[in-house]
Amino acid sequence: MSIGKKKSEAEVKAGLDAGLAAGLDWKSGRVFAYAYDPGEDVRRVAQNAYAQFAYENALDPTVFPGLLQFEREIGAKLLNHLNAPENAGAIYTSGGTESCMLGVRSALRCAQEKRPRLTAPELVLSNTTHPAFHKAANYFGIKVVIVDVDAKTAAPTAEAIAAAINERTVAVIASAPSYAHGVIDPVEAIAKVCREKDIWLHVDACVGGMLLPYYRELGRPIPAFDFSVPGVESISIDLHKYGYTPKGVSFILHRDRNNQRFQRFTHTDWTGYTFVNQAMQSSRLGGPLAAAWAVLNYVGDEGYLDISRRMIADTDRLIAGIKAVDGLDIFGDPQFSMVAFYTTDGTDALVVADEMSMRGFQLQGQIGNRGLPSTVHVSLHQGNGRQIDAFIQALNESMAAARIHCASQTGGASELINDELIEHLATAEDPTPVIEGLFTAVGLGDGKLPERTAAIFNLLDRFPAQIRNRILSDFAGKIYDPSTAR
Ligand SMILES: Cc1ncc(COP(=O)(O)O)c(C=O)c1O
Structure with a gap:
């Protein structure tokens, strides 16, 4: 028996501070992935709400009706935001992956109900679709059919999607936008195909759902991607990314609330409490939900418009700066504030990402796939704006350093790999x-x-x-x- 000796409050705090210090300083504005900084006042509002509800549980709405009310109110806001009809539904989940998995789960069970003889179900998606959907397919026993995106636009065509659909298809996934390149799939054209073939269309708006409507309001040419498009059955939308709430909050939205029964799980054949789960988690965290409610209300349309206005200007500056670096270009046609750049002179883009990291800028290297080049991913949030000039300067230096590094690399670990080892x-x-x-x-x-x-x-x-x-x-x-x- 031992979980260790008791520590004092001061000792515990010192340990927590050390843990924080070990991580990246994302509040510096130099981290272009993972964390989305809303600024000091919103953080304070969120952290107070989180702390107030840290021990509450959204599992049982009869015990914690306050959390139920927060979930309903956030759900209503998101459904309005994404043009949902009256009978739509919204459920709180722990994050994008859970929302995506529940979209697939709903589509699968709906198809099984409509087509009782369905065996070997399939899911149609593209090679820019987030792995959360592969995970869903893996968990739920579905075969994935991958459609290659167009090598220039980095989006799948509706024709290619149509060709991949067959009588076993249970759902099609479209991204708004894709994480890797920030490109919005042609949702209207894909939805038309899905309606014709009576296939469930899930739109993954985990990253775009919160801010794209504001970008459109500010004049950006954002194509229709939400429930305004007939045929879109479900949408995943994260608050813990561009909603700027603390981690642990996403929603799965259904055009038809009745379809939520396909994701719900209930069980009564045991000796314990009546088990009714709306999502994959059973106990559901009160802290993130309360914090999300607080942030949405505190920031409001005015705040999100203001954030979007700044992010649009920052993104334009960032893209222009990247394009001006010798040997770099932007991949595809990003419509949001997530972009990917690639090299045009043979320098290894992944080495450029490493060099940026050595200069204090955290980006993500992305391995090439099915004819698409390796790229470096940049997710821009509203706290990055003040670092863009320094970013571009570091990028010029990183390109120069990467060229030297690549030229000097011979052999190394890669020499270990040969056909024999692979076999x-x-x-x-x-x-x-x-x-x-x-x-x-x-x-x-x-x-x-x-x-x-x-x-x-x-x-x-x-x-x-x-x-x-x-x-x-x-x-x-x-x-x-x-x-x-x-
Ligand atoms: C488009 C998209 N979908 C789904 C997810 C999964 O979200 P999470 O990391 O919150 O599970 C992500 C994460 O980056 C994403 O970008």
């Missing part, structure tokens, strides 16, 4: 020792986190997907190994 990993009963050897070769022996990631991504890229996934999974197992803290 061995694919067929070995237990590939763990070989994978361990690879980790050691690239300097990740003791669950250490990598400083430069390009070499590792490029190494991974040389393996077939199945082995790549196994290596990633083993790596995750390594870094989450609690024995390092025992």
Whole structure:
């Protein structure tokens, strides 16, 4: 028996401060992914609300009717925001992935009800669709059919989607926008196909749902992507990204509230309480929900318009600055404030991301896929604006440094990989020792986190997907190994 000796409040605080200091300083405006900074006053409002409800539970609305009311009110706001009809429904989830999974779950069970003889269900999506949908397919036993996006626009065409649909298809996914390149799929054209074929269309507006309507209001040419488009059955929308609320809040919206029964789970055949779950979580966190309610009300349309106005100006500056860097260009036609750039002179884009990281700017390297180039992802939030000039200067330096780095790289860990090794990993009963050897070769022996990631991504890229996934999974197992803290 032991969870450790009691510590004083001061000792606990020191530990928490150290934990914070170990992470990236996203409030500096130099982190262009993961965190979305609303500014000091909104943070204060959110944190107070979060703390007030940290111990409440949205599992049982009869015990915590206040949280039920927050959920209803946020739901109503989001449905108005995205032009939903009267009979629409909205449920709070823990994040984008849960909302996306519930959209797929609803579509699957709806199809099973309509088509009782349906076997081997399929999900149609594109290679820019977020992995949350692959996860849903994996969890719910659905085969994924991937449509390649157009190599210039980075969006799928409705024709390609139509060609991928068959009698086993349970849903089609469109993104508004895609995470990787910030490109909005042609939702109207895709919805027309789905209506003709009576297929459920889920629009993933996890990143775009909150601000795209404001961008349109401010004159940006944002195509229709929400419930104003007939045929859109469900939408995932995150508040913990561009709604600027603390982490842990997303909503799954249904055009027809009756369809929520497909995602709901109830159970009474046991000795305990009556089990009714709206989402995948059972106990649902009160803190994030209350904080989201507080932030939406405190910021309001005026605040989100103001944030959007600044983000639009910042995005234009950012894109112009990136395009002006010799050897770089923007990929696709991003309509929001998430962009991806690629190199036009053969320099490894992933090395550019590493070089930016060494200059204090956190971006995400993205491995190329199915004919699309490797890119570097930049998610811009309203707190990044003040760093854009410094960003562009660092980007010029990073390109120069990356050229030198790439020219000086020979062999290294990538020399270890040959057909024999790949074959061995694919067929070995237990590939763990070989994978361990690879980790050691690239300097990740003791669950250490990598400083430069390009070499590792490029190494991974040389393996077939199945082995790549196994290596990633083993790596995750390594870094989450609690024995390092025992
Ligand atoms: C388009 C899109 N969908 C879904 C998700 C998953 O969201 P979460 O990380 O909140 O689970 C993301 C996350 O970045 C996303 O960008």
